Amino acid sequence: MAVFLWKNLFQTTKGRTLQQRGSSLYNGALDYDEELIKKKLQQFAGGSVNLSKEHSGIGILTLNNSRLMNAFTGTMMLELQERVTELENWKDGKGLIICGAGNTFCSGSDLNAVKAISNSQARWDEYVHVYAKYLDQAYEVLCFLYSSLLPLISIALVQGKALGGGAELTTACDFRLMTPGSEIRFVHKHMGLVPGWGGAARLVRIVGSRAALQLLSGADRVDPERALRLGLSEGTLSSSDEAVSLEEARAWLSQYTEGPASVIQAVKKVVTAGRELPLEAALRTEKDVFGTVWGGPANLEALAKRQKHK
Ligand SMILES: CC[C@H](C(=O)O)C(=O)SCCNC(=O)CCNC(=O)[C@H](O)C(C)(C)COP(=O)(O)OP(=O)(O)OC[C@H]1O[C@@H](n2cnc3c(N)ncnc32)[C@H](O)[C@@H]1OP(=O)(O)O
Numbered sequence: 645m646a647v648f649l650w651k652n653l654f655q656t657t658k659g660r661t662l663q664q665r666g667s668s669l670y671n672g673a674l675d676y677d678e679e680l681i682k683k684k685l686q687q688f689a690g691g692s693v694n695l696s697k698e699h700s701g702i703g704i705l706t707l708n709n710s711r712l713m714n715a716f717t718g719t720m721m722l723e724l725q726e727r728v729t730e731l732e733n734w735k736d737g738k739g740l741i742i743c744g745a746g747n748t749f750c751s752g753s754d755l756n757a758v759k760a761i762s763n764s765q766a767r768w769d770e771y772v773h774v775y776a777k778y779l780d781q782a783y784e785v786l787c788f789l790y791s792s793l794l795p796l797i798s799i800a801l802v803q804g805k806a807l808g809g810g811a812e813l814t815t816a817c818d819f820r821l822m823t824p825g826s827e828i829r830f831v832h833k834h835m836g837l838v839p840g841w842g843g844a845a846r847l848v849r850i851v852g853s854r855a856a857l858q859l860l861s862g863a864d865r866v867d868p869e870r871a872l873r874l875g876l877s878e879g880t881l882s883s884s885d886e887a888v889s890l891e892e893a894r895a896w897l898s899q900y901t902e903g904p905a906s907v908i909q910a911v912k913k914v915v916t917a918g919r920e921l922p923l924e925a926a927l928r929t930e931k932d933v934f935g936t937v938w939g940g941p942a943n944l945e946a947l948a949k950r951q952k953h954k
Contacts, residue, residue, distance in 0.1 A: 681777040688718030688757035695727040701738035701905055702897060703731055703796065704890070710746030715754040716809060721781045728785055732794055738901035738908040740794075741893050742817060743801040744810075747886050749826070752808025753778075782809060782841040786816040790846060792916035792929075795909035797900050801893045802826045802877075803884055808835065812843025815850060818912075820877045821893050822868040823884040828876065833863045849919070851876050904942045910934075 691709025698704065705727055707714040716724075731737055744750050761774050788794055800806070800814035803823045811830045814820050820828070830847070832838050838860070839847075847856040851874045858864060871877035881892045901908055910933050917929035937943060 681774060682722065684774045685718030685722060685777060685781070688754065688760065690717040690754070691715075691720045693720050693723040693727050695730060697730075697734060697737065700894075700898065701736050701901055701908075702894060703734065703737055703740045705731075705740060705742045706745050707743070707750050708745040709754075710748075712754060712756070713748050713751035713805065713807075714744040714746070714810070715751045715756075716782070717754045717757055718778060720754075721778060721785070725781060725785045728788060728794065731796060732788075734796075736905050737796050738905050739897045740796040740798040740817075741801050741890070741897060742798065742813065743890060743893075744803065746804075747884065748804025749800070749802045749806040750810030750813055751805060752810045752812075752831070753782075779840055782812075786813060786841050786843075789816040790842070790916075791920060792913045795912045795916075797897065797908065797912055799893055799897055801881075801889060802828060803886065803889060805829065807831050809841050809843075812839050812841040812846075815843045815846035816841075820871065821879055821881055821889075821896060822871055822877045823881050823889045824868065825884055826868060828866045828871060829863065830860050831863050833861060847876075906940060907937055907942050910937045 691707070691712070691714070694706045694708055696704045696706075707716070707720065709715055709717065709720060731740060757778075758775070761778075789798065797819075798817040799819045799821055800817040801821055801823075802814060803826050805826070806814050806828045808829075808831050811828045814828055822828070830839060830843065838844060844856065844860060847859065850856075851859070855874050859866060864870075866874070866876060868877060868880040872880065879896065881889045883889055883892070913933045914930045917926045917933070920926075921929060
């Protein structure tokens with residue numbers, strides 16, 4: 645997946661100085677085999693991440709672990725990466741809705757897995773590496789979702805609760821829509837943590853640093869009304885019913901995905917380039933992306949029709 649490209653283009657978490665019992669979470673000297681760590685993550689199994697790709701060019705990605713309020717297990721993290729790779733290669737894709745099964749969004753990391761890893765008899769170094777892999781996986785896949793490398797316009801459909809890593813996941817989407825009674829809550833402080841999946845940095849860009857500081861330091865419950873005021877949500881849907889809210893989210897997104905996939909994807913790329921790159925690089929990217937649509941089928945068709953915009 646282009647996550648690896650992303651890794652090279654932008655700095656990864658490696659080299660950061662998160663200190664745990666005096667040992668860095670990322671310590672090059674203790675590099676474990678990737679496949680081995682993948683196998684370890686697979687030990688923390690349960691739930692699934694399902695993708696359905698609709699004819700309209702909208703993908704529906706559903707977190708499915710209702711027994712644990714859609715908490716992310718190790719295997720779900722791996723599946724999320726697989727599904728996102730599938731979306732990356734979807735030529736006709738234009739939009740993406742991320743939602744949770746069972747009328748709730750996501751309660752973050754699977755705390756059972758986190759506890760099991762830390763309580764295992766394994767060496768501390770090994771715990772650090774397994775957890776680091778989990779964190780790496782979450783961090784990279786969310787960065788990828790948010791980046792121009794995935795050229796789909798995305799929405800987090802927040803029903804019920806989006807807590808911890810679940811709240812962070814909402815920030816990796818372009819837009820958030822909330823159902824009545826739902827909440828987004830960065831509970832990390834109460835867990836003795838800060839966001840680690842990139843959620844804080846993205847939150848600052850969405851709501852500004854003062855509001856982000858309040859939401860993180862207060863571990864505030866953000867209901868749909870406050871989310872709207874803060875610009876964290878685009879709108880409150882009329883129903884919290886799973887099927888109805890999904891239909892409403894689809895209708896909302898369709899306003900922006902009308903038209904050829906090549907053009908919608910190009911729009912998403914130029915906007916995300918503006919969001920994530922220094923100005924000069926963003927300007928260059930825009931010119932390059934323009935080159936991919938200029939003289940293309942949609943452009944030629946519009947010219948032939950002598951399209952007017954009255
Ligand atoms: C950087 C990200 C960060 C990290 O990686 O460390 C995190 O994401 S930390 C995780 C943050 N999330 C939490 O702390 C959620 C804790 N859970 C709750 O607050 C509640 O369970 C809640 C509000 C999600 C739901 O409350 P409600 O009363 O509606 O239901 P229950 O509490 O009975 O929950 C049902 C069932 O689900 C289990 N559950 C919920 N969330 C998790 C989770 N994140 N991991 C594991 N299990 C979870 C809960 O324990 C119940 O199971 P039961 O066997 O009945 O105890």
